[in-house]
Amino acid sequence: MKRFEFKKSLGQNFLHDQNIIHKIVDSADIDKNSLVIEVGPGGGALTELIVPLCGQALLYEADRRLESSLQQLLYQYSNYEIIFGDFLEADLSSDLKRYHYDKLYVVANLPYYITTPIIMKFIDENIFPDQMVIMVQKEVAYRLAAKVGTKDYGSLTVFLNYYYDIQKLFDVSRNCFTPKPNVDSAVIRMNLKEERLKVNNIDLFKSLVRDSFLYKRKTLRNNLKGYNLEIVASVLSKYGFDLSVRAENLSLEIFVEMANELVSQ
Numbered sequence: 614m615k616r617f618e619f620k621k622s623l624g625q626n627f628l629h630d631q632n633i634i635h636k637i638v639d640s641a642d643i644d645k646n647s648l649v650i651e652v653g654p655g656g657g658a659l660t661e662l663i664v665p666l667c668g669q670a671l672l673y674e675a676d677r678r679l680e681s682s683l684q685q686l687l688y689q690y691s692n693y694e695i696i697f698g699d700f701l702e703a704d705l706s707s708d709l710k711r712y713h714y715d716k717l718y719v720v721a722n723l724p725y726y727i728t729t730p731i732i733m734k735f736i737d738e739n740i741f742p743d744q745m746v747i748m749v750q751k752e753v754a755y756r757l758a759a760k761v762g763t764k765d766y767g768s769l770t771v772f773l774n775y776y777y778d779i780q781k782l783f784d785v786s787r788n789c790f791t792p793k794p795n796v797d798s799a800v801i802r803m804n805l806k807e808e809r810l811k812v813n814n815i816d817l818f819k820s821l822v823r824d825s826f827l828y829k830r831k832t833l834r835n836n837l838k839g840y841n842l843e844i845v846a847s848v849l850s851k852y853g854f855d856l857s858v859r860a861e862n863l864s865l866e867i868f869v870e871m872a873n874e875l876v877s878q
C-alpha cells in the first residue's frame with residue numbers, strides 16, 4: 614500500500630492504528646453464522662480481522678485500484694465477495710439473496726462524505742442489519758447517540774432511534790489514519806431493537822420528524838404549519854407540552870404518538 618495515491622474524493626483515510634482496528638472488530642458480535650457487510654474495505658485493515666471471524670463477508674469498494682491488494686491480503690480465505698462500485702448504487706436485496714445467514718452485521722470505517730446516505734440506504738431498502746459497528750465523524754456519532762433535550766438531538770437521532778439502540782463506544786483521534794483527516798472520529802454501535810413502537814404510517818412519521826426539526830430554533834407551531842395543529846397540540850398536552858415547544862425536547866414516543874394520531878384524523 615506504500616505508493617498508493619489516496620483519493621480525497623472517496624474519503625480515503627485508512628486506519629493504521631492496530632489497537633483501534635482490533636477494538637472496532639471486537640465491538641461487533643461477529644460469529645460463523647453471520648454475514649458481515651463492510652462498506653469501503655480500503656486496504657483491508659478491518660477486513661483481514663473480519664473475514665476469519667464471520668461466516669461470509671460482503672465487501673463493497675468504490676475503488677478498483679484496491680482489488681489486487683485486497684485479494685492478496687485475503688488469499689487464504691474463500692468466504693468473501695468484493696463488489697466494486699458505488700455502494701449507494703448497489704442492489705442490496707438481490708446481493709443478499711445469494712446468502713444464507715442467521716445475523717446480518719455491518720462493520721465499517723465509513724467514507725465521511727456519505728455516512729448518512731449509507732445508513733439510510735439500508736433503512737430505505739427495508740434491510741435492517743442486526744447490528745452496525747461503524748466509524749463516523751465525531752459530530753455524527755454524537756448526533757446519532759444524542760439524548761432528548763441536548764443540542765445534538767435531531768431528526769436523524771429520532772428516526773434512527775426508532776429502529777436502533779445507538780451507543781457511542783469510543784472516540785478515535787485523527788492521528789490513527791493515513792492520510793490524517795481534518796476531523797476526529799468516533800465508533801458507534803447500533804443494535805436493532807427487538808421491539809419497535811407501532812407506527813401506522815412510516816412515511817408520515819418520517820416527514821413529521823423531519824419537519825419538526827426543519828428550523829431548529831423554531832417552535833413546533835412554526836415548523837408544523839402544514840399539519841393539523843389541534844391534533845399535535847392535544848398529544849403534546851398529554852406530556853405537559855404545548856405548541857411553543859421545540860422538537861429537541863420531544864422523545865421518540867411523543868413523535869410516534871403524534872404521527873399515529875395525525876394518520877387517524
Ligand code: SAM
Pocket residue numbers: 623624625626627628629652653654655656657658659673674675676698699700701721722723724725727
Ligand atoms: N476500511 C478501510 C480502513 O478502515 O482503513 C478504509 C476506510 S476509508 C475511510 C473509506 C473507504 O470507502 C475507502 O476505501 C473508499 O475507497 C471507500 N468508498 C468511498 N466511497 C464509496 C462508495 N460510494 N461505495 C463503496 N466504497 C466507497
